[in-house]
Amino acid sequence: MKLTGAQIMIKCLENEGVEYLFGIPGGVILPTFDALYDSKKLKFILVRHEQGGTHMADGYARATGRPGVCMVTSGPGATNTVTGLATAFMDSIPLVCVAGQVVTQAIGSDAFQEADVTGITRSVTKHNFLVKDVRDLARTVREAFCIATTGRPGPVVIDFPVDVSRAETEFVWPKNVYIRGYHPKLHLRPSAATKKQIQEAAQAIMESKRPCLYVGGGAIASDAHKEVFELVNKTGIPITTTVLGLGIFPEDHPSSLRMLGMHGTHYANYSVQGSDLLIAVGARFDDRVTGKIDKFAPQAKIVHIDIDPASISKVVKVHYPIVGDIRAVLRVLNPLVRDLRPQIAPWLEQIAEWKKKYPMKHNKQVGTEIHPDDVIEKIGEITEHKAVVVTGVGQHQMWTAQWYGFRKPRTMITSGGLGTMGFGFPAAIGAKLGCPDKTVFCIDGDGSFQMTITELATAVYFKVPVKVVIMDNGHHGMVRQWQQLFYRGRYSGSQTFMINPNFSKVAEAYGAYAITISKQDEVIPALKKILAYNNGPAILHCRVAREDNVFPMVPAGHALDQVMDMA
Amino acid sequence: MKHTISVLVENHFGVLAHVAGLFSARGFNIDSLAVGETQDPSVSRMTIIVHGDDQVVEQIIKQLDKLVDVIKVEDITQDDIIERELVLIKVKASAETRGDVMQIVNTFRAKIVDVNPQSLSIEATGGESKVDAMLELLRPLGLIEVVRTGLIAMARRKQLEVPSKEGPAKKKSSRAPSTKKKGTV
Numbered sequence: 001m002k003l004t005g006a007q008i009m010i011k012c013l014e015n016e017g018v019e020y021l022f023g024i025p026g027g028v029i030l031p032t033f034d035a036l037y038d039s040k041k042l043k044f045i046l047v048r049h050e051q052g053g054t055h056m057a058d059g060y061a062r063a064t065g066r067p068g069v070c071m072v073t074s075g076p077g078a079t080n081t082v083t084g085l086a087t088a089f090m091d092s093i094p095l096v097c098v099a100g101q102v103v104t105q106a107i108g109s110d111a112f113q114e115a116d117v118t119g120i121t122r123s124v125t126k127h128n129f130l131v132k133d134v135r136d137l138a139r140t141v142r143e144a145f146c147i148a149t150t151g152r153p154g155p156v157v158i159d160f161p162v163d164v165s166r167a168e169t170e171f172v173w174p175k176n177v178y179i180r181g182y183h184p185k186l187h188l189r190p191s192a193a194t195k196k197q198i199q200e201a202a203q204a205i206m207e208s209k210r211p212c213l214y215v216g217g218g219a220i221a222s223d224a225h226k227e228v229f230e231l232v233n234k235t236g237i238p239i240t241t242t243v244l245g246l247g248i249f250p251e252d253h254p255s256s257l258r259m260l261g262m263h264g265t266h267y268a269n270y271s272v273q274g275s276d277l278l279i280a281v282g283a284r285f286d287d288r289v290t291g292k293i294d295k296f297a298p299q300a301k302i303v304h305i306d307i308d309p310a311s312i313s314k315v316v317k318v319h320y321p322i323v324g325d326i327r328a329v330l331r332v333l334n335p336l337v338r339d340l341r342p343q344i345a346p347w348l349e350q351i352a353e354w355k356k357k358y359p360m361k362h363n364k365q366v367g368t369e370i371h372p373d374d375v376i377e378k379i380g381e382i383t384e385h386k387a388v389v390v391t392g393v394g395q396h397q398m399w400t401a402q403w404y405g406f407r408k409p410r411t412m413i414t415s416g417g418l419g420t421m422g423f424g425f426p427a428a429i430g431a432k433l434g435c436p437d438k439t440v441f442c443i444d445g446d447g448s449f450q451m452t453i454t455e456l457a458t459a460v461y462f463k464v465p466v467k468v469v470i471m472d473n474g475h476h477g478m479v480r481q482w483q484q485l486f487y488r489g490r491y492s493g494s495q496t497f498m499i500n501p502n503f504s505k506v507a508e509a510y511g512a513y514a515i516t517i518s519k520q521d522e523v524i525p526a527l528k529k530i531l532a533y534n535n536g537p538a539i540l541h542c543r544v545a546r547e548d549n550v551f552p553m554v555p556a557g558h559a560l561d562q563v564m565d566m567a
Numbered sequence: 568m569k570h571t572i573s574v575l576v577e578n579h580f581g582v583l584a585h586v587a588g589l590f591s592a593r594g595f596n597i598d599s600l601a602v603g604e605t606q607d608p609s610v611s612r613m614t615i616i617v618h619g620d621d622q623v624v625e626q627i628i629k630q631l632d633k634l635v636d637v638i639k640v641e642d643i644t645q646d647d648i649i650e651r652e653l654v655l656i657k658v659k660a661s662a663e664t665r666g667d668v669m670q671i672v673n674t675f676r677a678k679i680v681d682v683n684p685q686s687l688s689i690e691a692t693g694g695e696s697k698v699d700a701m702l703e704l705l706r707p708l709g710l711i712e713v714v715r716t717g718l719i720a721m722a723r724r725k726q727l728e729v730p731s732k733e734g735p736a737k738k739k740s741s742r743a744p745s746t747k748k749k750g751t752v
């Protein structure tokens with residue numbers, strides 16, 4: 001039977017196991033939306049802005065490990081997805097975005113709502129396609145999903161001209177995908193060459209005196225928490241994670257050093273700097289992690305396990321490179337190592353001393369003011385560290401990383417690489433849709449929340465019960481902190497308090513449940529209230545201390561052990 | 568150091584943009600890039616000449632390899648290769664200087680391909696140093712226009728194999744389908 005391109009697109013998405021589509025229809029994508037009308041499997045989430053749609057798809061992907069999917073119209077619909085695509089690209093998140101395009105013959109003629117989408121998205125996607133012939137469509141969609149989800153994951157755009165969506169052809173679902181230029185390492189058994197590299201790394205681990213594990217988002221993408229736990233448990237090697245690696249290992253475990261980097265713990269950063277063997281597992285040596293690069297881990301030999309060969313030796317010289325999937329590699333590595341605790345006892349003692357001497361410190365409680373770090377710690381306790389926590393970007397994001405106490409993988413969802421304000425709330429909606437049985441919190445800043453506040457309408461309409469806690473400090477707090485510390489308090493562009501709306505009233509106007517609080521003793525009762533409300537989004541607007549700072553802090557461009565802290 | 572990188576790419580729409588975009592986005596400088604179809608019309612060959620230290624060139628190759636439309640990448644600098652460039656040169660030639668031009672053309676075994684009262688057009692091929700040397704000799708006579716293709720290169724003995732579009736030839740298909748993930752993805 002012949003189907004139209006639009007029908008084929010919908011069939012392919014169904015066959016790929018897609019559950020939700022996020023987006024907004026418009027002119028040239030209407031044939032596809034018409035075909036969607038007949039689908040019994042795909043649920044369409046009408047968002048209020050395409051950026052929000054991409055973040056929802058992203059949150060869905062991070063929470064579930066399955067690709068998130070968007071469908072938007074040409075021109076402005078497609079350009080509105082760019083920030084979301086770039087966010088997903090930087091953090092290696094699998095997305096597929098179908099964008100309508102003007103008729104093939106009109107491409108390049110500045111037609112109505114035409115944009116060069118493959119050109120615009122080229123540098124923020126893992127790959128993109130322009131489908132010019134309906135006979136290529138099914139294969140292209142399969143390839144798009146394959147590319148998005150395998151190897152180092154990432155977003156893929158399919159530019160879909162309207163005439164192709166109307167053209168008819170026989171529908172054939174390609175069984176296998178073969179792309180001759182694409183050979184990612186799969187979740188297969190490591191090759192003999194890789195095994196040899198793993199053996200060499202194992203040898204180095206067994207000989208080390210001051211080893212340290214540095215684990216990132218790649219370990220989460222690989223669902224390798226069990227293997228990581230086994231490695232630490234067996235060897236006793238201390239472990240620190242990046243912000244994107246939080247949750248891969250329980251932070252209450254004695255081997256945990258918690259997060260490293262600019263706002264990491266003293267002891268994580270000192271451990272990295274003092275190590276003689278740094279074992280990087282699915283982490284990419286971001287400058288927020290390494291500080292000044294030529295002073296980074298000066299005595300360490302480096303083991304780097306990563307699925308992307310281009311990630312290895314990109315920033316620092318690696319002595320033991322291992323290209324492969326984390327889970328597959330650790331399954332080979334773990335049996336090759338033994339308990340190192342006796343051999344590294346002095347190192348572990350040194351770390352214990354750092355932990356005692358430089359603990360994480362709360363902001364001082366003055367009067368009845370609410371401090372975000374305290375609220376976040378309470379959210380951790382009240383949810384037993386099991387909730388999925390999604391953040392905006394800024395101080396509240398870093399306090400969340402420091403104080404929630406992550407224990408489970410895929411529970412910390414945050415824009416690390418691009419640092420996209422406005423990511424949090426829509427991503428939380430996507431995460432909740434993907435994990436209906438989990439409690440999902442969005443911990444947001446007043447600035448970040450307002451970038452995608454319009455998605456309140458989406459959350460209310462679809463009754464998505466996310467818990468949103470807005471830390472309203474009346475500032476773009478992270479910017480203010482930098483200006484206070486590094487620009488002599490010259491609050492350029494942030495000197496006035498932000499003109500914020502009454503967030504509760506705005507939320508209520510959208511039909512959401514909302515509470516505003518401003519005293520510390522109101523926190524727990526208010527958290528209980530929003531946890532009890534499950535008929536849609538519940539917003540807790542916290543008016544918090546205006547000028548709290550995030551510490552510890554390694555100023556940009558400094559060595560990782562040059563840590564500033566509060567008095 | 569100068570590196571000659573040979574790249575096999577899919578011969579379709581948008582591929583050049585992907586490759587060129589990669590170079591600009593990552594701040595890699597290209598000296599020259601030449602592209603054309605191979606013996607297999609679905610595949611093009613790019614010869615890219617870059618300057619950079621080993622670490623930069625390693626990143627260039629790894630990043631090129633990541634592009635889905637790139638089928639194969641190889642740094643053939645160290646190989647035994649044939650390198651050629653085609654150049655078209657329009658040079659001033661009056662009655663007095665015409666003889667000088669002809670002499671240079673003959674020395675480099677180039678060809679005169681067009682004659683005008685005030686100028687001569689020359690076609691020459693060769694490695695980079697030959698072409699550069701010839702241009703240096705012609706320069707004092709007055710270069711009007713120079714068009715170079717950029718170097719193309721081929722290893723003498725080995726070749727980059729072009730895998731077929733459909734994938735490697737299937738092994739015995741009579742076996743029961745395995746439940747494990749296939750080599751193809």
Ligand SMILES: Cc1cc2nc3c(=O)[nH]c(=O)nc-3n(C[C@H](O)[C@H](O)[C@H](O)COP(=O)(O)OP(=O)(O)OC[C@H]3O[C@@H](n4cnc5c(N)ncnc54)[C@H](O)[C@@H]3O)c2cc1C
Binds near residue numbers: 288
């Ligand atoms: C305001 C702000 C402050 C920040 N401060 C900090 C900070 O203090 N500390 C901190 O850590 N970060 C901080 N960040 C985040 C930082 O910018 C980076 O995003 C983060 O450090 C990168 O984490 P990662 O190294 O785990 O890399 P990711 O971006 O998660 O990269 C993952 C790596 O794993 C590889 N990979 C993917 N899948 C697999 C697989 N299956 N198998 C093997 N490898 C795989 C990829 O190729 C990649 O190299 C901050 C961000 C912001 C916005």
Ligand SMILES: Cc1ncc(C[n+]2csc(CCOP(=O)(O)OP(=O)(O)O)c2C)c(N)n1
Binds near residue numbers: 446473477
């Ligand atoms: C889209 C975007 N624009 C600008 C920035 C730069 N920036 C980083 S943090 C920040 C302030 C964040 O303010 P808020 O969301 O209120 O969080 P807070 O730091 O106060 O917790 C800004 C403007 C950014 N990261 N993203």
